[in-house]
Amino acid sequence: MRQVTVTAPEGKGNDVAEIAFSVGIRDVSLIEIRALKSDDSERRKDHIEIETATHLAKAFVEKLSASPFFNTEEYAITIRQPRSIYSSRDIRSLTRPLVEPTSDLFQELWQFSQITFGFIGRIYIGAVLLAFGLVDYRLLFMIAGLLFIPLLPLMLGIGFSLLTRQWRLLGQSFLALLTATVLMAAGGATVALFSQPPIRYVEANSLLTGFVISLAVGVAAGLATSDDVGRREMIGLAATAQVAIVPTWFGLAAVLGLPANDSVSAKQRAMSLVINVAGIVVASFVTYAALRMRGESLRAFNKPATRSSE
Numbered sequence: 001m002r003q004v005t006v007t008a009p010e011g012k013g014n015d016v017a018e019i020a021f022s023v024g025i026r027d028v029s030l031i032e033i034r035a036l037k038s039d040d041s042e043r044r045k046d047h048i049e050i051e052t053a054t055h056l057a058k059a060f061v062e063k064l065s066a067s068p069f070f071n072t073e074e075y076a077i078t079i080r081q082p083r084s085i086y087s088s089r090d091i092r093s094l095t096r097p098l099v100e101p102t103s104d105l106f107q108e109l110w111q112f113s114q115i116t117f118g119f120i121g122r123i124y125i126g127a128v129l130l131a132f133g134l135v136d137y138r139l140l141f142m143i144a145g146l147l148f149i150p151l152l153p154l155m156l157g158i159g160f161s162l163l164t165r166q167w168r169l170l171g172q173s174f175l176a177l178l179t180a181t182v183l184m185a186a187g188g189a190t191v192a193l194f195s196q197p198p199i200r201y202v203e204a205n206s207l208l209t210g211f212v213i214s215l216a217v218g219v220a221a222g223l224a225t226s227d228d229v230g231r232r233e234m235i236g237l238a239a240t241a242q243v244a245i246v247p248t249w250f251g252l253a254a255v256l257g258l259p260a261n262d263s264v265s266a267k268q269r270a271m272s273l274v275i276n277v278a279g280i281v282v283a284s285f286v287t288y289a290a291l292r293m294r295g296e297s298l299r300a301f302n303k304p305a306t307r308s309s310e
Contacts, residue, residue, distance in 0.1 A: 001052070002051075003080040006075065007033075009075075014030075017048065020060050022063070029048065030058055054096060055096055055098065062101065062102060062297035065297040066199070070300070074289045098228070100227070113173045114176075121174070127185075129144045131145070133201070137199065137200035143237075147240075149184070158173045160288055163239030181247045192256045202262045202264065208269060219284075221282065221287075243277055249269065
């Protein structure tokens with residue numbers, strides 16, 4: 001379910017309402033508001049509120065944002081997810097969870113791709129825990145480390161941005177993934193300084209098996225991130241296990257050396273990293289395309305950023 005609020009220029013509220021009606025929304029609230037600014041100026045604007053099912057909110061937001069008269073200088077859209085809505089509408093249609101508005105997923109992927117102190121700290125600490133698990137083959141440490149490493153949204157961001165042609169998100173997601181890879185290798189090297197060889201974790205899937213698993217993870221992740229009731233945590237763990245182990249393992253091996261009993265070559269491990277990332281990106285691209293995520297509704301985000309005091 002979604003609550004959509006649109007602020008439009010005075011007299012344009014009816015145009016927004018007509019778009020809502022055209023996608024199947026039956027009820028629209030329209031009021032006139034005073035918009036005040038810090039320079040003491042004042043403007044009258046139309047304030048439109050809509051409470052509807054997720055799939056209708058997606059259709060409305062994307063049709064409105066792609067309309068010829070829409071621009072972010074005069075219009076604003078806010079989307080919320082209420083816990084419940086009491087109304088006379090059919091409960092089956094109202095609670096239909098698939099598919100989220102494209103802008104919801106777009107901004108969520110942007111948030112996860114931001115390289116902040118929190119991002120750096122989570123990945124580095126997670127890599128340290130993962131490395132402790134790899135060097136002595138302690139499964140609980142490995143799982144704990146993988147839970148702290150948020151790699152899945154970065155790979156989904158690449159697939160999503162390629163589909164919707166959001167090149168800024170593509171660059172940000174790729175940079176964040178590259179940064180995460182370096183941090184994981186650094187975490188492995190840090191643990192290696194306080195450890196003794198050999199590295200006891202020497203397991204690895206075949207390249208084909210890893211690619212097939214990555215495709216499955218990418219499809220499941222694409223579906224989960226587009227669904228109000230999708231459960232993303234365990235899918236994120238599966239994706240991280242496919243990718244995070246390799247750079248962390250290389251960080252350990254750079255200090256401790258390659259294990260003598262390792263049946264998998266370093267080249268094959270490096271190839272598995274590239275193949276697994278590619279599998280998740282390709283699968284998410286195809287899944288988002290099948291779910292009809294449209295880049296046209298995101299055109300307002302392609303304009304150069306302006307300074308804001310907010």
